[in-house]
Amino acid sequence: MSKHTLDARNLLCPMPVIKTQNKVAELSAGDILEVTCTDPGALNDISSWCRINGHAVMASHESKEEVQIILRVGD
Amino acid sequence: MTTPRKAVALISGGLDSLLAARLMLDQGIHVEGINFYTGFCVEGHTHAIRSKDKSKPKRNNALWSAEQLGIKLHIIDIIEEYKQVVINPRHGYGANMNPCLDCKIFMLSKAREWMQKHDFDFIITGEVMGQRPMSQRKDLLPVVIAESGTDDRLLRPLCAKNLTPTLPEREGWVDRDKLMKFHGRNRKPQIALAKEFGFDDFASPAGGCCFLTDKSYSRKLADLWRAQNSKSYELDDIMLLKVGRHIRPKPNYKLIISREEGENRFLRGYRKSFSTIEPESHAGPLTLIDGDIADADIEYAARIVARFSQGRAAEFVTLKVNHGGIEKRYTVPPLPADDIPREWYV
Secondary structure, three states, rough: EOOOEEEOOOOOOOOOHHHHHHHHHOOOOOEEEEEOOOOHHHHHHHHHHHHHHOOOOEEEEEEEOEEEEEEEEOO | OOOOEEEEEEEEHHHHHHHHHHHOOOOOEEHHHHHHHEOOEEOOOOHHHHHOOOOOOOOOHHHHHHHHOOEEEEEEEEHHHHHHHOOOOOOOOOOOOOOHHHHHHHHHHHHHHHHHOOOOOOOOOOOOOOOOOOOHHHHHHHHHHHHHHHHHEEEOOOHHHHHHOOHHOOOOOOHHHHHOOOOOOOOOOHHHHHHOOOHHHHHHHHEEEEHHHHHHHHHHHHHHHHHHHHOOOOOOHHOOOOEEEEEEOOOOOOEEOOOHHHHHHHOOOOOOEEEEEEEOOOOOOOEEEEEEOOOOHHHHHHHHHHOOOOOOOOOOOEEEEEEOOOEEEEEEEOOOHHHOHHHEEE
């Protein structure tokens, strides 16, 4: 299991999802990915993408300027 | 036990593709969705940018559709490849800058490639014969099939009974009797089917998912091409066309003036790549200067921006201008509204 980060700031939906999707494709099951975005819609969209593709959202944080989503790559 | 046949569904986030995929799932077909991102998709951007749209649900409708269906969704970035479709459509544009027929052919070609690469059996779309003036006209449906190379592996479940049976129907992978015979612009059959399936929170049924069908947006794109004297664009160009007032006082530059706090925040992300004007003595919009403005025109541009600040009725407004990496302040009288001709608004 390894930890990774993804900077998806200043990207608008659905680019943060596409970047997350492409990054996850490079990772292994159990890896942790922390994604940082500025598009507030990314919180909902990345969570939705995780649910339909079998990945788990471990935590998310939302501030005025940024959104962070920590996910665990599924099988 | 036999392995179920596999279909790749083009999921736009609208009602039709949702229904088409659901019809296939109900026949035991394994369905996965693909959604193409062109850069012109209305999806997401406007609600991400504009504060006034905060009440709308912040969701990607294609992802939402996939969740309703319980299927995987693959979102594919086609921004670069799609440029040729927008810049030089073989079949021309629609009422605005929308190359709908070329777009449909291109997306189906990409879907065919995806199907072959991932060993799927056929493609499904939510197309309804006669629903759209360009890409869904009866006489053009065969053109779409021929030019996309999808042949008889393209199934349109919502109007299949109006069309020649496709391979999945002939082979018995799907039961043609359970497919639909929708046609034309009447949306009632789709709404009724949605109700039957229990879908009640779907996106605007009539589509409208592409900025290129929008008159105002198309005018801005045409202006961009005219100003740069070439039909080309980068992603940032087409993003910025979605934001702010665009005012072109001279052919060599235009002002992109934010209209509210959400747009201000969005334009702030471009401060390093553009010259900017921002009122200091009064609240007002961040403005990007797009193009090659002459030094002699900066004061006039500042007067225009002052016109859109809270100081529009004041005698003078002080604005901070960052041009070519040099920051300078201008104290200027706001331009009277009548001095901004209608034709400057792009």
